[in-house]
Amino acid sequence: MNEIVPVVDMSNISVEFPGVKALDGVSLRLFQGEVHALMGENGAGKSTLIKALTGVYAIDHGTITVMGEPQRFSTPAEAQAARISTVYQEVNLCPNLSVEENILLGREPRKRGRIQWKQVRHTAREVLGQLQLGHIDPGSVLSSHSIAVQQLIAIARSVQVDAKVLILDEPTSSLDADEVTQLFSVIRTLRDRGVAILFVSHFLEQVYEISDRMTVLRNGKLVGEYLTRSLPRMELISKMIGKDLEALTELERAENRSRPDRTDGTPRLRAQALGRKGSVENIDFSLHAGEILGLAGLLGSGRTETARLLFGADRADQGTLTVRGVTETFRSPRSAINRGIAFSSENRKEEGLIADLSVRDNLVLAMQASKGWLRQIPRSEQDQLGDEFIEKLDIRPPNKDALIRNLSGGNQQKVLLARWLITHPELLILDEPTRGIDIGAKTQIQKLISALADDGMSIVFISAELEEVLRLSDRIAIMKDRRMVAELPNDGVTLEDVMTTIAGSKA
Template identity: 45%
Template sequence: MSASDAPLLEVVGVSKQFPGVRALDDVSFTLRAGEVHALVGENGAGKSTLIKVLTGVYQPDGGDLRHLGKPVTFNGPLDAQAAGISTIYQEVNLVPLMSVARNLFLGREPRNRFGLVDVARMNREAAEILAGYGITSDVRRPLGLMALGAQQMVALARAVMVDARVVVMDEPTSSLEPREVETLFGVIQRLHERGVGIIYVSHRLDELYRICDAVTILRDGKLVHTGLIKDLDRLQLVSHMLGRPMSDVRKAGFTSFGGEHSAAGGKPVLRCADLNSRHKLTGISFEVLPGEVVGLGGLLGAGRSETIKAVAGALPLDSGTVEVDGTTLRRPNPVAALKAGIAVQPEDRKAEGLALGLSIRENIALAVLPRLSTAGVVSERKIDKIVETFISRLRIKASGPHQRVGDLSGGNQQKVLLARLLATGPKVLLLDEPTRGIDVGAKAEVQALIDELAAEGLGVVLVSSDAEELVEGSDRVVVLRDGAVAGELRGDEVTTEHLMNVIATAAS
């Protein structure tokens, strides 16, 4: 796809600061007419913040925003929409109880000569428009009854209907079937031919190299590369995203994928076989031995967190089995997984892990109350003993067990969450980004603790976006891509260079 030289949208030296975080640091970005421009980067790179600046959700703290060559200030999303900028979010933001046609024309319904909504005309035009997107369902049905992929296509049709000059697509294929993906790419081609500029956010490298003209890569809020995507091979793109040098990567030859693991440690404490979940996981299989740390590697969106949730019973499976210490979980769910000995530390400790308004003692005790109660009466003495044990063992720095968890540092909050998991007496620990958002000193302590737990015989599954941390902390690394296993590193192959090589090779 070629593009004209006229910039539709420009970001010049934009910065955005939040308390304690510099989300964007002197970032520049240019979108030209008829260009499909990929915006990529790992978690926390600044992609979402940049999109929110472009669409008026956030105001930049520094730098300029230009629309059609002129300085502009968008005081909100409506200003951006009025300028012809439409956004299609990964999560469908329409009204599920309203009809498909109503959603499509929401806020701009056709009217008859009496000023009333012309329902017949609206339904007819909606059906005609959606037929071009491969949707032939009855447009009078509630949107919520349609498949998620079809809802996404309705959102796309609505965004394009407003005579948009710029369309932002945030992971648009994440919920689509292969047939729907092809339809989407056809729509993108038509928009390109009309001179519409598209900002395309995705972690699927195949898609980027198939439909995008240019690419901008962010890392830690900074611009690390921008240019034509054809001038950047996949290994270079991965290198920029992860912040690893290219020189060593090109010398690293990957020697083997998969195969049986022969490390000592007895029978697997965790065995996952052919885990499948619609649109998320395809045939995921791996095992963990007692005392072994198995890393899950891959780019953001590869299926790492989804795999953790599937093993823990939080993501429904269409097929596949999870086996703990030789026993199969017949109906995987969070309660069954916990009883079987699986403990999970979620990626977002504040939203999904901790009760920030409660004390250290209360947070740790939450996991063991059923075990410490007799006839419904809980032994306070037993709780105190467990809490004191884990505060000491994990070296949690606090004024005492009754200090509010929300007042602790990020590293100590992470330790409280780990203490609660360990209090359940698990056989397997699933750790999703255990060192995210904590300082260097606390990170080293958490990493040392993981090593200690593995040495005591626990099986550990470790997810980390930091390639170096993943490699240093894992005995083996299972590399994922698009929800499937792309390869496995073991022994001398467990290096950052080999990890990047697998990610780039699997995406080619």
């Protein structure tokens, strides 16, 4: 296989942004008739590499050849002209147009300036038939179809332009099992026709089912290229997160916290087969007072989706959720807040903080929302709360009138935590509360989380850092491919145990 000339050969690619080297000497080869998986955790450089190939980003160093010819695309249109097509996670078609119009949009056959609609439909039917999608009516409106079918239509559009390279960026993120099966059937058809397919996904089961070869990136650098059948899953995970398998047995979890077992009695929260179609499923656990439940899994495993279901940000359509023994159906986050549940989002800039408001204003937002906007919190109470929590969480600078956008990431995170603590929740859901902050602030937040649990608060703790999950949690729920696959009591559990469970292999 190594003697065959790649359809795409990206060699020693570097891309730099102000103060950041997003890609550092990365190489990627795509071969005709292969599905090639691009693997790596968040921030590894996958999206940057795709954008460097397709002309969205200019490359600073390195070379790109397509079908043996040197190329350096300046726009995605140039890449498409070179027969490289990309289908993104968010379908970028026109939902108000028909299937046939989307397949031939901008390339409609014309005669004397008029579109030849009979030929449009004939060509659309022909393309759909080639992909075993003949059951789809070309005249139907795109928006009338599921997201899965819309993605298949986007692929059909790529086939109609005779793409030699097809890039699929997280194509299965919103699909259920049957829809994934249908998509994979289309991918195999294209592969067998000689198309080189780049497949980006965080679902390990799917990667091993569909890919022939994979390239692994970490922190903007190339880890290596491997035949899928030759790379065990445990080794893949190790390469993605940067842990040497031989060193795993030497990594020890921090000393267990000395809180008593509180699993007797009615749990604060009970999820039974909880799920949402196309999002996450099989969430099943109990959480008692004073417990920390850690959610562990690779990026895309369903951790955040689970948090959103528990908080009512998304509505579950499967299973049941009980709070202190009462079955609940949260229709909104406000319903969850009224039942003593708080949620600190991983996306603090877009879903948490309001950059142009002061520290004080951000601190009291959740409390004000629970009271209703017609019952304004008195300014004196706002000041008192601001002073209290700035001191309690060591927020710097200790100025409640400072704009939140001018604080460091760690201090912004403290403000977000304080906002929810002001509401005196019984259950606190923390999604990546220490990501992107310095070690000092991280240590302070970890100590705070432990202290809150010692005082009886129930906590769901989510972190991509498995060591952090092990350090803080009483029990660990393992997420994989947007399902909860196991629950481990944190009694002597090692990092290797967690990784083995995520990989789906025996220790």
